[in-house]
Amino acid sequence: MAASPEAVGLQPLAFPFQAPACDGSLVDVVPGSIKWLRMPLPMALDHINLYLVRDGAGWRMIDTGFDTRQTRALWEKILPGLDGPVTGIISTHHHGDHCGLAGWLTEKLRVPLYMSRAEYFAMRLFGEKASLDSWEYKEYFRRAGLSAEQLTQMAEALKQFHVDSPLARAYQRLRDGDSLVIGGREWQVRGGEGHSPEHCALHCPGLGVLLSGDQLLARISPNVGVLPFEPEANPLKDWFISLERIGKLPDDTLVLPAHELPFYGLGRRALELRQHHLGVLDRVLGLCADLPDSIFGLAQRLFPDRRSELDNVLAISETLAHLAFLLEQGRIGRSLTAAGSYEYRVAA
Numbered sequence: 001m002a003a004s005p006e007a008v009g010l011q012p013l014a015f016p017f018q019a020p021a022c023d024g025s026l027v028d029v030v031p032g033s034i035k036w037l038r039m040p041l042p043m044a045l046d047h048i049n050l051y052l053v054r055d056g057a058g059w060r061m062i063d064t065g066f067d068t069r070q071t072r073a074l075w076e077k078i079l080p081g082l083d084g085p086v087t088g089i090i091s092t093h094h095h096g097d098h099c100g101l102a103g104w105l106t107e108k109l110r111v112p113l114y115m116s117r118a119e120y121f122a123m124r125l126f127g128e129k130a131s132l133d134s135w136e137y138k139e140y141f142r143r144a145g146l147s148a149e150q151l152t153q154m155a156e157a158l159k160q161f162h163v164d165s166p167l168a169r170a171y172q173r174l175r176d177g178d179s180l181v182i183g184g185r186e187w188q189v190r191g192g193e194g195h196s197p198e199h200c201a202l203h204c205p206g207l208g209v210l211l212s213g214d215q216l217l218a219r220i221s222p223n224v225g226v227l228p229f230e231p232e233a234n235p236l237k238d239w240f241i242s243l244e245r246i247g248k249l250p251d252d253t254l255v256l257p258a259h260e261l262p263f264y265g266l267g268r269r270a271l272e273l274r275q276h277h278l279g280v281l282d283r284v285l286g287l288c289a290d291l292p293d294s295i296f297g298l299a300q301r302l303f304p305d306r307r308s309e310l311d312n313v314l315a316i317s318e319t320l321a322h323l324a325f326l327l328e329q330g331r332i333g334r335s336l337t338a339a340g341s342y343e344y345r346v347a348a
Helices: 069-081 102-109 117-127 135-144 148-161 235-246 266-290 295-302 309-329
Strands: 027-030 034-040 047-055 058-062 086-090 113-116 172-174 179-182 185-192 199-204 209-213 254-257 332-336 342-346
Touching: 027 254, 034 069, 047 086, 047 179, 047 254, 069 102, 086 102, 113 117, 113 199, 135 148, 135 295, 135 309, 148 309, 185 235, 235 266, 235 309, 266 295, 266 309, 266 342, 295 309, 295 342, 309 332
Parallel strands: 058 086, 086 113, 113 172, 209 254
Antiparallel strands: 027 034, 034 047, 047 058, 179 185, 185 199, 199 209, 332 342
């Protein structure tokens, strides 16, 4: 059994700030150095935290918000009110709430975009209105246990998440272990896998701040899922490695996440997230023992409160991530049914 946070001397999480409205209001989380704002999202998780880091006479933008008319209008209001220009845009990873307006903003402001290589090309892949029509994607969902009709409904619902703005045609690469100088301060690039292919968080030892993106969130776990373009991946194994690495940063670091509230308690939260997913692995193993099932069947039992087709996609991908981890460990087995779906059961 894994040690509890209390057993290893980790303090409870502390939340030093109240949330601003999702209207672009600016909050000084590190006075003179970092401003925090929120933008709305058209989904159950209804906001994203964005940050502006002082860069000389201007500001470096961290993530962009989702590509909607509402978000673009908020940026049109915010940008003229800043006391200096935006000097560049850093996207922590390729998900639409983090880089959906990267192309629009880089074109408008004529500033560079900074991303890891894998995240940049994943953004290009998904931003080109990728559909679920390819045989590979259809096979992914057929293997998960979805019917052709269910796949059609899902594809239609997911159209709302296509990026309409033009995509950024160039970027400057971030790598794990790199250092960036922003406003005369050194920021260390902390790479992570599991939630996305090459997520980049940014740590400034001088300020004692971690811009964590989705790598560390205070009350929820980011989705860790197997996606159609890499159907045999084991992202949960990568996620555990990333959590262990980021959890070794100083425990008095102020974490500025992409969702929910800024917090102290980095080490505790990294351990809590690991324990959460270990608990999910036990639940998945128990479900397979009770009744061998398809990926979608297990996802319905594991996540009974799904409210949308996006929730279904996330539930399938996350269930599959835990199944892939257990499969690699030899704790479960799978077989192909006559209908073309995988059925998972506890290994003999």
